[in-house]
Amino acid sequence: xxxxxxxxxxxxxxxxxxxxxxxxxxxxxxxxxxxxxxxxxxxxxxxxxxxxxxxxxxxxxxxxxxxxxxxxxxxxxxxxxxxxxxxxxxxxxxxxxxxxxxxxxxxxxxxxxxxxxxxxxxxxxxxxxxxxxxxxxxxxxxxxxxxxxxxxxxxxxxxxxxxxxxxxx
Amino acid sequence: xxxxxxxxxxxxxxxxxxxxxxxxxxxxxxxxxxxxxxxxxxxxxxxxxxxxxxxxxxxxxxxxxxxxxxxxxxxxxxxxxxxxxxxxxxxxxxxxxxxxxxxxxxxxxxxxxxxxxxxxxxxxxxxxxxxxxxxxxxxxxxxxxxxxxxxxxxxxxxxxxxxxxxxxxxxxxxxxxxxxxxx
Numbered sequence: 001x002x003x004x005x006x007x008x009x010x011x012x013x014x015x016x017x018x019x020x021x022x023x024x025x026x027x028x029x030x031x032x033x034x035x036x037x038x039x040x041x042x043x044x045x046x047x048x049x050x051x052x053x054x055x056x057x058x059x060x061x062x063x064x065x066x067x068x069x070x071x072x073x074x075x076x077x078x079x080x081x082x083x084x085x086x087x088x089x090x091x092x093x094x095x096x097x098x099x100x101x102x103x104x105x106x107x108x109x110x111x112x113x114x115x116x117x118x119x120x121x122x123x124x125x126x127x128x129x130x131x132x133x134x135x136x137x138x139x140x141x142x143x144x145x146x147x148x149x150x151x152x153x154x155x156x157x158x159x160x161x162x163x164x165x166x167x168x169x
Numbered sequence: 170x171x172x173x174x175x176x177x178x179x180x181x182x183x184x185x186x187x188x189x190x191x192x193x194x195x196x197x198x199x200x201x202x203x204x205x206x207x208x209x210x211x212x213x214x215x216x217x218x219x220x221x222x223x224x225x226x227x228x229x230x231x232x233x234x235x236x237x238x239x240x241x242x243x244x245x246x247x248x249x250x251x252x253x254x255x256x257x258x259x260x261x262x263x264x265x266x267x268x269x270x271x272x273x274x275x276x277x278x279x280x281x282x283x284x285x286x287x288x289x290x291x292x293x294x295x296x297x298x299x300x301x302x303x304x305x306x307x308x309x310x311x312x313x314x315x316x317x318x319x320x321x322x323x324x325x326x327x328x329x330x331x332x333x334x335x336x337x338x339x340x341x342x343x344x345x346x347x348x349x350x351x352x
Binding site: 039040041042043044046048052104105106107110111113114126128129130132133136137139 | 194196233235236237238239240241269270271308309310311312313329330332333334
């Protein structure tokens with residue numbers, strides 16, 4: 001936790017990174033507020049989905065957006081300094097947060113699985129509905145995993161930021 | 170790094186482009202309109218034929234009880250049912266065959282839990298899809314799919330998610346011209 005705070009203080013001392021964080025928060029909050037309730041409207045991301053937001057989804061949207069907003073300036077800071085940033089965990093967290101609500105209950109998976117089953121007869125076309133059932137019945141757990149992955153990514157990148165300054169010193 | 174960034178940008182763009190996909194919720198697997206196949210569902214252990222609805226507009230709605238869109242859509246349909254009933258529009262709510270292998274209540278239990286008012290609505294019917302109905306109408310196993318059928322027994326629309334497509338259903342229920350095609 002101290003590492004994260006130290007890295008955010010260091011990067012946040014420059015105004016442009018504070019603006020990046022703010023812009024990322026607004027962008028990701030809008031994205032998550034529209035995406036998380038998509039499970040209730042056939043996986044379609046639209047303003048109509050906002051009507052199905054509840055306290056739990058708003059809380060997840062705020063937490064996910066806050067983590068993404070903290071992560072974005074750290075990653076940009078590392079890239080600009082030629083240091084490698086930890087992207088895989090962050091990508092995983094973002095993907096789960098966005099894809100889980102979109103794939104649950106939408107026609108996308110059955111269509112995709114039907115296509116694969118047509119190409120590869122050994123492939124079961126029913127796999128799509130099984131995946132959708134899993135997503136639908138584990139929505140909270142999947143969003144919690146997305147939060148966890150983003151938190152890990154934040155720590156990994158914060159450590160690189162702090163280590164980078166120590167190396168230079 | 171480039172691959173990860175590209176993957177991320179692709180997914181985010183795809184997600185943002187999804188509103189445009191609203192019109193892609195048409196799930197018809199053949200040209201519309203087409204005659205509703207002679208398929209049966211069961212209700213109270215008895216086989217029922219869709220032929221019983223010929224001569225009136227109706228919606229055959231196949232749902233899986235674990236599906237979030239189905240639950241939200243049932244509530245939306247409940248709120249809209251006064252308008253549907255005014256038009257003499259019938260909704261046949263049928264649980265997908267064996268609920269796609271998942272545990273869950275039957276169609277009446279599902280409605281009773283999320284929209285109990287509909288159990289007493291004169292324009293609603295409840296049942297369980299037969300294996301034949303699944304094979305004929307929903308071979309891809311969409312958890313939520315509905316068919317809007319006109320007075321001549323022709324399927325005019327195949328779609329999903331009444332939460333997103335309620336206007337289409339209301340428009341079909343209102344349409345007085347039986348030859349009017351897809352609303």
